[in-house]
Amino acid sequence: MFHRTGISQLLSLLSLWTAFLAVFSSPLPSGSSSVGVTQYYGRSDPMIVEQASKIAKRSIKVDITLFIIFEAYPKYEHWAVQVGDAYLEASLPWEEWQHVNIHQDHLRISKGNEKAQFSPPPRKIKLGKAKFNDEKKRDKVIADILKWKMSFPVGQKGGNCMDFVLLVLQFFVENGYSNDGVMTKFMEEYGARYDTVVKNVILIHDQPQ
Incomplete structure (x- = not known):
């Protein structure tokens, strides 16, 4: 009886020691912060969870x-x-558009008045959503866009009002404020109407007066 018990106890001790070595010899994630250790063992750090929750609540679409x-x-x-x-x-x-030189003059970017009374009313196409971390970030992005300068004169591709909208949407997608669906929907209109609008609105100013 003693012999069997002794062997059993010895095997139990060896098993515990093996398990102990297996746990403490396992590689920890890079860095020695407590956050990394708690995440490694399957527990979320409460401070990180709380911070992520606050950011999610502040974000706006x-x-x-x-x-x-x-x-x-x-x-x-x-x-x-x-x-x-x-x-x-x-x-x-x-007043300036009536005498525009399409080979030299550049359009200027501004924050217009969407409530202006147009007749007929403008056609409005909802392209999708833009997402920002908070209102402060949204306001900063808009303020930065208003500082842009059109790189090309209005008579060149890249210099007209349609190209400006394209630039804004590309900026949103490339910086993660929006998704490709917004660009896809816009390009349907842009591709279908671009040449016609350029011909009717811009190139007419290149004709002898």
Whole structure:
């Protein structure tokens, strides 16, 4: 009886020692912070969970809407984009547009008035959503866009109001504020109408007066 008991106890001790070595010889994640250790053993750090929850609660989503203005009047068609309550466009005052040099003049980016009374009303196309960490981040992104300068004169590809909307949407997608679905929906309109709008609105100003 003693012999069997002794062997049994010895085997139990060896098993415990083997388990002990297996646990403490396992590689820990890189870094020695307590956060890494708790995550490694399957427990979420309460502080990280709380912080992530706060960020999620502060994040906001806003509509991205394409405005196509004066579509019924081909010579005056104009495109703009609304992000939440920020109506963004690249344009020139009417007095300047009447005498525009399409090979030299650049459109200027501004925050227009989406509540302006247009007749007929603009066609509005909801493209999707933009997501920001909070309102402060949204306001900063809009403020930064308003500082942009159009790189090309209005008569070159990349310099007109449609190109400006494209640039805004590309910026949103590339920086994670929106997704590819927004760009896909916009490109349906852009691809179908671009050449016609350029011909009717811009190239007409390249004709002898």
